[in-house]
Every structure is written in C-alpha cells, then in structure tokens.
C-alpha cells in the first residue's frame with residue numbers, strides 16, 4: 595500500500611484548507627469524506643474578510659454580500675446600528691459554496707479525495723505510520739493524520755487531545771428564499787428573544803440565512819418555532835418560509851493540546867468555535883493554514899514535533915477566546931443588563947463589529963476596559 599504524507603478526516607472548511615496548503619507545498623494528501631455531495635449546509639455563512647490573508651487565490655467570487663452595517667436589537671426594539679469600516683468587512687456566503695470552492699482549489703493543487711469514506715478506525719500501525727479504516731473496509735496509510743470531522747468527532751478523546759470537558763452550543767440554521775425587509779449589506783443580531791443566546795439574519799444575494807444559537811445550556815432544545823414567530827415578522831417574513839435544521843456546535847472551552855505525535859486537530863474537532871458569537875469559520879481556516887505550515891516543516895524534518903501548532907493557535911486564537919468565554923458567561927446570564935450596558939454603550943456596536951470583521955480580538959477589548967478602569971481609578 596502506498597503511504598501518503600497526510601490523511602485528512604473530513605472535507606469541510608478546515609479539512610479543505612489544510613489539504614489545499616499541504617498540496618500547494620507539494621505534499622501527498624488525501625481527504626477522507628463521509629458524504630458525497632455539497633448539499634446545503636447548516637451554517638450562517640458569516641465570515642470575516644480577514645480570512646483572505648491565508649489564501650493565495652481570491653475568495654470574492656463566492657461572497658454573496660459584503661456587510662457594511664450590523665444592526666442589533668432587543669426583542670425587535672431598542673435597535674442600534676454599527677457601521678463597519680471598509681478595511682475589514684464581514685462577508686456572507688453560502689457555506690456549501692465555500693467548502694466546494696476550497697475543495698476545488700485543493701484538488702487543483704494535487705490533493706485527492708475519497709468520498710463515502712466513513713472513518714471508523716484510526717490506529718498507529720508502527721511508530722511512523724497511521725492506518726485509517728472506513729466503514730466499508732477501505733484503508734489508507736499516512737505519515738500524519740489531521741482530524742477535521744467537525745463537532746461530533748470522537749477522535750480528540752481517543753487520542754487525548756482537545757478539551758476533556760466538551761462544551762456545546764445549541765444551534766438552528768435555515769434559509770429563506772426571499773429577503774423580506776432585511777436591508778442589503780446589513781446583518782441583524784437579535785438578543786432579547788433567545789434565552790442565553792441570540793438570533794441572526796444574514797443577507798445573501800436573493801435569500802437570507804436565518805439562525806439561532808444558545809450558549810450556556812445545550813441540554814434543552816431551542817424553542818425554534820416560538821422564536822421565529824417573534825423574530826421573522828419584524829423582517830417582513832413568516833416562520834413557514836424557513837427550512838433548516840438543528841445542530842450541536844462544539845465551542846471553545848479552555849487552552850488545550852491540539853497536537854500529538856503525527857496527529858493534529860483542526861476546526862470544530864479542535865473546539866475552536868467562538869463561545870460568544872459562534873464564529874467558527876475563521877478559526878477553521880486559520881487552523882487549517884497553521885496546521886499545514888507546521889506539518890510541512892515536520893515532514894521536511896525541520897522540526898521534530900507538532901507543538902508549534904498548539905502554541906500558534908493559542909497565541910492567535912485561544913487567548914482571545916479565553917476572554918470570549920468570560921464575556922459569554924456574564925453576558926448571556928444577564929442579557930438584559932448586558933444589552934443595555936454592553937451593546938448600547940456608544941462604542942460597543944462598533945467593537946462587536948470589529949470582532950466580527952477580525953479587526954479586534956476579545957483580548958484587545960478586555961485590555962482596553964482594564965486600562966480604562968486603571969486610568970479612572972488613578973484619576974479618582
């Protein structure tokens with residue numbers, strides 16, 4: 595059996611990004627994907643334009659709307675609008691288009707894909723070789739393995755990677771085939787109608803991505819119908835317009851080891867998703883980029899372990915998420931106070947918009963608040 599450089603479990607956004615960068619640098623890569631089509635996927639499709647820096651090709655062809663305004667509301671009233679600076683806008687796209695575009699780039703660079711490959715077993719055959727087995731008995735051998743199979747992945751636990759205690763957000767995402775009253779270039783976030791979370795409406799070219807996320811208690815299911823019944827009429831839409839589905843989304847829960855001996859976690863499998871705003875695409879693409887860079891150096895013998903990957907993800911993403919988690923726990927526990935004191939502060943909408951656009955991190959904001967408090971104290 596041929597031994598390839600890297601086998602990637604899962605052909606979503608994180609797996610395809612990893613595959614592209616590895617193949618682009620001349621490594622032999624195979625994506626092992628359980629599905630066979632690029633059907634509509636459960637995702638709001640909102641993504642910071644800052645992700646462009648991780649690709650040598652232009653992503654603009656799959657962007658359906660460039661957001662210039664973000665509107666926040668509390669029970670459809672008390673609205674505030676933040677303008678996004680032109681430097682780092684927020685993009686809305688169809689998630690299935692992002693995945694198939696990234697897959698196309700990976701395949702063009704020489705990557706292979708095996709579809710209907712449901713990974714059921716991953717073992718280390720000897721000190722250097724991983725063996726991956728599909729439900730139908732097909733097998734692949736590789737020098738390294740990247741776990742990119744999303745929020746339901748069982749492999750982090752098997753290999754003692756990622757958080758010991760997994761944390762999930764309950765989510766719903768759907769699409770409406772018309773735009774109602776949602777203005778072009780405007781994303782809407784509604785905080786008052788959803789317990790411990792928010793609802794959103796993101797415009798596509800001729801449709802809208804609608805969603806709901808709750809962040810503190812994933813055990814109970816979301817009262818979707820009740821929320822949509824209140825939220826959608828404000829947008830000139832009806833609940834019966836939506837088709838969608840619920841999903842448990844693994845969210846960030848502490849700094850953890852994301853790499854072992856020849857094995858890495860990326861995207862949702864690595865529990866990277868923002869615990870305050872459910873932003874998972876940017877860390878999925880960032881982790882794919884960082885994982886591939888680290889693997890290239892490791893395969894070339896320039897480094898002898900993959901620790902750099904964990905360290906870089908901590909520095910570039912985890913440090914911000916540690917603050918995101920704290921903010922989420924306070925905000926969603928006392929959302930009415932949070933909305934009045936947080937979102938309605940004159941500078942707050944702009945800060946949230948800057949987080950969405952990748953211009954600022956939660957860590958930057960926390961440092962600003964701490965500095966302001968220290969300054970106020972030293973003056974009093």
Ligand SMILES: Cc1cc2nc3c(=O)[nH]c(=O)nc-3n(C[C@H](O)[C@H](O)[C@H](O)COP(=O)(O)OP(=O)(O)OC[C@H]3O[C@@H](n4cnc5c(N)ncnc54)[C@H](O)[C@@H]3O)c2cc1C
Pocket residue numbers: 603604605606607608609626627628629636637638639640641711712713714742743744745765766767805841842843860861862863867872873874875876878
């Ligand atoms: C309702 C909802 C709305 C969201 N909205 C946004 C948003 O607007 N913006 C944002 O930034 N993030 C959003 N997210 C988060 C974002 O969708 C995820 O963070 C992102 O999908 C992570 O990509 P991934 O490639 O790691 O995982 P996935 O996209 O889940 O891909 C995993 C892949 O692995 C495959 N797979 C699974 N198991 C196996 C197996 N055993 N063998 C082989 N293949 C397997 C799957 O078929 C899939 O193709 C949202 C999430 C949800 C649930």
